[in-house]
Amino acid sequence: MFCRNFIQKGFVDMSLHRKPMPVPDAVNSVMNYKKKAEGEILPLEFCDNRTLAEDIVATHPVPPFNKSPYDGFALRSEDTEGLSKEKSGQFRVTETVGAGHRASRPIKEGEAVRIMTGAEIPSGADCVAMFEICQTYEQDGQSWMSLKRPMEVNQNIIQQGSETKESDVLVEAGTKVNPGVKALLATFGYSDVNVYKKPVIGVFATGTELLDVDEPLEPGKIRNSNAYMIVSQVKRAGGEAHYFGKLEDDFDVCYQSVSEALDKVDVLITTGGVSVGDYDLMPDIYEKLEADVLFNKVAMRPGSVTTVASYQGKLLFGLSGNPSACYVGFELFTYPIILSYLGRSEPFHQRIQATLGKDFKKPNPFTRFVRGYLRYQEGRVIVDPVGMDKSAVVSSLAHTNVLIMLPGGTRGYEKGDNVEALLLEDQTGQESF
Ligand SMILES: Nc1nc2c(c(=O)[nH]1)N[C@H]1C(S)=C(S)[C@@H](COP(=O)(O)OP(=O)(O)OC[C@H]3O[C@@H](n4cnc5c(N)ncnc54)[C@H](O)[C@@H]3O)O[C@H]1N2
């Protein structure tokens, strides 16, 4: 097997010279492998944030019966004709109907039913007068209601089916379940919901320098932050992360672990070891697996070393070890694949126009994906670069909610420039209402 590590000094190794692929081409080449997950049935209470694998169809009209929007009296509008301040009408109150109950018999001429909000309109009644415009009194053991104004047919009645007809498609498959979707599922009796299965995304961190989170720092070593970051990114995207642990930079260990893990996942992510260093083993692992490498260099910063390969129909994402590069590589290439598994018709991060909030003077031949923070100011959308903009930086990621896209070129960018940004999450609030 060809292995870069054994190339003798003095020769120029052509495998070091990688041809960068433009970002859109790289994204498209990955999306050629997109798949849709199968559905699974979940109890309604467990389907938050999952994606519907079936349309929500109205199983009955809403409301299912004519109902009262107010607490008041249901009566016949024709009995109120000509009523006025001077000429009140007297109605015999036959019974009281609360929501969930029905009148015992149809209403007759001169009668009224005391009715509560949400209760079914008694047959024969065609309007509801709110309590506020009615007066009540007792006479000879009988309840009466007096009204001083005429009512119209259908006044204060929510008609059966006025909101939704039976068989209407209300929410389409591929929609994420939010509280409103959940309310609809409950309305129509979807106690079990068909949602797309979460794709299982395996994660390995590679690097002999990596310590576990609970280990004290040692000279030359760092704690493994990427694995936790990626697992979080997978969850934020809606996937099921399976963290297999960290691997030292040993070919046999890495090859063995990666090939075994491939059977257990839909997609495999590794972080680290994709560049051209002596201990960057992923290129050799793809070669030994006979995986088809879609690209091993992308015309972007950070994350230029991002490598994606396909092996027996499964995608292997070789993300950079540098934290910022790893983060960006995931959001550009892995995120839309996860959303495709989830049946989402718009699997990419939303791309918005915004105003750059700070200068970004450093030009670069490659497109930059600057970690940024979106804010609103006087009706404008502002995106500010956050923290140091270096591939090896981890601290700026904590403040990142957008990736500011700065196309490559010979000039830098200035505060006030119009730029595009990819929205990663929408969790910005404000201090007061
Ligand atoms: N001669 C060249 N050297 C490098 C090139 C190049 O084109 N020619 N590309 C540079 C670029 S760009 C990047 S990005 C990095 C990519 O490196 P690798 O993906 O091979 O990653 P490693 O070498 O394993 O590690 C890089 C860096 O990241 C740290 N790291 C690794 N894993 C983790 C983790 N799980 N958590 C936190 N930090 C991690 C690691 O310690 C290194 O500092 O290559 C450049 N070199």
Ligand code: MOO
């Ligand atoms: O692969 Mo890089 O471009 O510094 O992150």
Ligand SMILES: [Mg+2]
């Ligand atoms: Mg390396």
